[in-house]
Amino acid sequence: MxxxxxxxxxxxxxxxxxxxxxxxxxxxxxxxxxxxxxxxxxxxxxxxxxxxxxxxxxxxxxxxxxxxxxxxxxxxxxxxxxxxxxxxxxxxxFIAPGVAPKIYADEEACLAGSGAPTGTATITGDGYIINGSWKYASGVHHATYITVNCQIMDGQNPVLDTDGSPLILPFVLNRQDVQLISGWKYIGMVATGSDAYAVKNLHVNSNRCFKIDPAAAVIDSALYSYPFMQLAEATLAANLSGMAVHFLDLCKPALEFKATNIRRVNAANVLVMDEALQSATALLNQVRATFFEAVEASWQDPLNEKLLGAVSAASRMLAKISRECVDELFPFCGLLAASPDTEINRVWRDLHTASQHSLLTFLD
Missing domain, CATH: 1.10.540.10 (Acyl-CoA dehydrogenase/oxidase, N-terminal domain)
Incomplete structure (x- = not known):
């Protein structure tokens, strides 16, 4: 390891x-x-x-x-x-070569979007008419382009995918064509600006539509051949791990303050707190190492379903252990950790909000 x-x-x-x-x-x-x-x-x-x-x-x-x-x-x-x-x-x-260079030409180019299929794209002669609203687009206030997932419609009829389900495809839109809607009112991740947005009767050319599939990649690179699901799971789990490490870092001064300023905390209590911090740190680092190794192995062999499954499992386990280590230590940190004006509380709120992402909730 x-x-x-x-x-x-x-x-x-x-x-x-x-x-x-x-x-x-x-x-x-x-x-x-x-x-x-x-x-x-x-x-x-x-x-x-x-x-x-x-x-x-x-x-x-x-x-x-x-x-x-x-x-x-x-x-x-x-x-x-x-x-x-x-x-x-x-x-x-995956975006059409006729569109992508214009997107990335801006030195401050930033794409944001939502994976929720809560819009429709109705086929027209030369493109699509897009309507819909989407929630929780992190970073949307900094975006120069915004992506949307839409159900493809032919008139009033949904277009079906090869498996008979409604066909869902993503589109990339100019930021000025999208209306932002205030909607992020949660305890954590407050500075992400994860607000909602809407589009009404927007006509776009067909080249604004793309498909997220290794077979549909327009650039020959290992990065765009790697499966999107495991890429998403791994990157989100890494965020929870980083927040958990930050919380554990902040625990040490919080526990020292409690040990020296709270009279009811005796030597035995201090030992319990110190051992809990050491144990949580060791466990988190062990799971982090397993996670990094799983990602590395899958990167070397991205067609191996067993290795990809290991990434999914390691990502969810890292998310779980990150939450549990933080929650085990939280009661030892005193009211400092409960004050919304403190750094340690912000980390706690951020981790518990981010951990609600559906990709990280279940172990299987």
Whole structure:
């Protein structure tokens, strides 16, 4: 098993300082702070998965998940926005070559979107008419383009896929053609700006439609041959891991404060808290290592269904252990952890909100 590293080893201290300095203001405004956003642009984090031929970094998945874990360790909301938006940037491997270069020509290009199939795309002579509304698009306030999943319609009749189910396909739309709707009112991930959006009677050319399938990739690269499901599971799980490591880091001073300032906490209590922190840290690192190894193995052999299944299992287990380690330690951290004005509470809220993602809920 590989020697596990702390996420901080992947980020320059100045980057972490900027991200964390402005995290409270970002939470107040409900989106990333301009200083945080400038750092994202400078380091091309929105382009981590974008095609190299369009100026992207085309980052291999094993390297990507460690970078995303590190960013989520620095701040949950920033890590999540980068993960979801660079994940949408991955679609560049499937978007028509006549459209994609225009999308990525902008140095501040950012794609955001929702996977929910809550729109319709009605076939016209030269394209589609799109209608619908979508929820929870993280980073949508920073987006230059927005993706939507639509049920394909031929007049009033749904078009069927090869298996007889309704045909669902994604589209990429200009940000100015989309109406944003305030809708993110949850306890955590507040700075992700994960608001809703809607489109009404929008005509788009047929080349705005694409298909997420290795066989439909328009760029010959290992990255766009890797299955989307495992890519999504792994990148989301890495975020929960990063937040959990951040929480455990903050536990140490919280436990020290409790040990020295609460008279009812005796030496035996201190030992219990210290052992709980050591045990949680060891367990989380063990599961992180298993997760990283599973992703690496699948990256080397992405057609191996057994290895892909191991990625799915390791991702869900990492999400589960991240939650459980944090919840075991939370009661030891005192009211400091319960105050919404503290960093440790923000991390707790972010992790428990992000962990509600449906891809990470069940172990099988």
């Amino acid at each position: 590989e020697q596990i590293q702390h996420p901080s080893t992947l980020l320059q201290p100045a980057w972490v300082d900027t991200i964390r300095k402005y995290a409270p203001e970002a939470e107040q405004s409900g989106k990333l702070h301009p200083a945080q956003l400038q750092l994202v642009y400078d380091q091309q984090w929105f382009n981590l998965l974008s095609p190299r031929q369009y100026g992207g970094l085309e980052t291999p998945l094993p390297q990507l998940i460690k970078t995303e874990e590190a960013l989520a360790w620095a701040d949950g909301s920033l890590g999540w926005v980068v993960t979801l938006c660079c994940g949408a940037g991955w679609f560049g491997g």
